[in-house]
Amino acid sequence: MTQFDELGRMYDDSAELPWRKHMEMFTVLKLMGDLTDAAVLDIGCGSGAYARAIRARGAKRVLALDESEGMIAHALARERDERLGIEYLCGPLPEAERGRFDIVLAVYVLPYATTVEQLSAMCQSAFTALRPGGRFITLVLHPHSTDEPDYYRRYGFRLFSDHPEVDGAPVTLELQLGDHRVTVSARYWTPHTVEEAMRTAGFRTAVWHRHDVDPDAVAEHGEEYWRPYLDRPHAAIIECGKAGDAKAATAPGGPEVTG
Template sequence: MTQFDELARRYDDTAELPWRKHMEMPTVLGVLGDLAEAAVLELGCGSGVYARAVRGRGAARVVAVDESEGMIAHAKARERDEQLGIEYLCGPLPGAEKGNFDLVLAVYVLPYATTVQELTALCETTFAALRPQGRFVALPIHPQWSDETDYYLRYGFQLTSDQPREDGGPVTLTIRSGDSEVSVTARYWSAATLEEVLRTAGFGSVEWRQHSVSPAAMAEYGEEYWHNYLARPHAAILDCQK
């Protein structure tokens, strides 16, 4: 059992948090662009939040992979009800799928590599899954995340670490909902290391994208609400091309 097996339903709920619903997801989907007829692989799909969104934007094929049996069981249950045509797989991507995808998406996956070797292997797996000119979009922990204890509390989570900020250092993400909370352990990777590993894996370009908030969401919640996150995001958005 992984640290995510009991989190599936709660992970679905996070998609309704304002910062995810009105900032992260629209920004990521905007970076992905036109998905019509695209074959998309999501690594570390969790409960399927992004897989469903990508399918809804016209992707011809969506394969979603996660190592957590609990996450995949939850996602498959939703798929049985919704019949979206998403393929959910538990475990590593089958070797036969190499070179079959136009896009690979990995939301909060790179932070769970515990060593540079694991990080490199993950990026190499991603590279191999892509067709020529394919893209890899990933959300690691932002190298400039704020370590102030309550900095992200208004968004429903905390990010903390009691160790120096160095490659592979553990960072605790605590998600708070009402009176309950759940924590997972992620890893920090510097911008230099992320770029080096991605280029070592074979990617020709690595671009850092910025989060954005729609005028409607800015007006609804106010500039002050969004200020902390936009100033020091907890997640970066990397856009890489094969």
């Protein structure tokens, strides 16, 4: 059993939080671009929120993986009701599926590596799953986040750590949804270590993208609602490509690069 097994419904609800729906998911889906006829692998799919959004944007095939039996059971229950044509599997990518995907997405997966070896293995798994020219898009803890516990409270979560920002430092995220609260443990990895793991796996230069906000959401909530997060985001969005893709290799690495 993992720390996520009983959190499926809460993770569905978290996808409706303004910062996730109108900023994080908005940015990630825009970065993914036209998904018509694309084959997409969602690693660490959780409750399936991204998998469903990707399928709705026209992806020909969506395969979603998670190590949590509870998360996959929840996602499969929704799939039985909604019949979107998404495939869900509990566990690692089957060997027969290697090299078959145009995009691999891993949202908040790398932060759960507890060693450099695990971090590198995660990047290697994404690389192996991609076709030549494919792209890997992932979210990690941002080096410019803040450890002030209440800084992100307005967005529905708290982030705190008693450790310096060094490789493998434990970080706690506390998510608040109505009367429900869940605590998730993760790890911080420096940009150098993340990029080295990607290079070792075979990826080209990593591009760090800043978050965008849906203009309609800016109009609804006001610019000042979004400003604290944009100034000190807790997550960084990284894109890198497998050989044959020029798009993800045109900008230098580092957390200052914008999309």
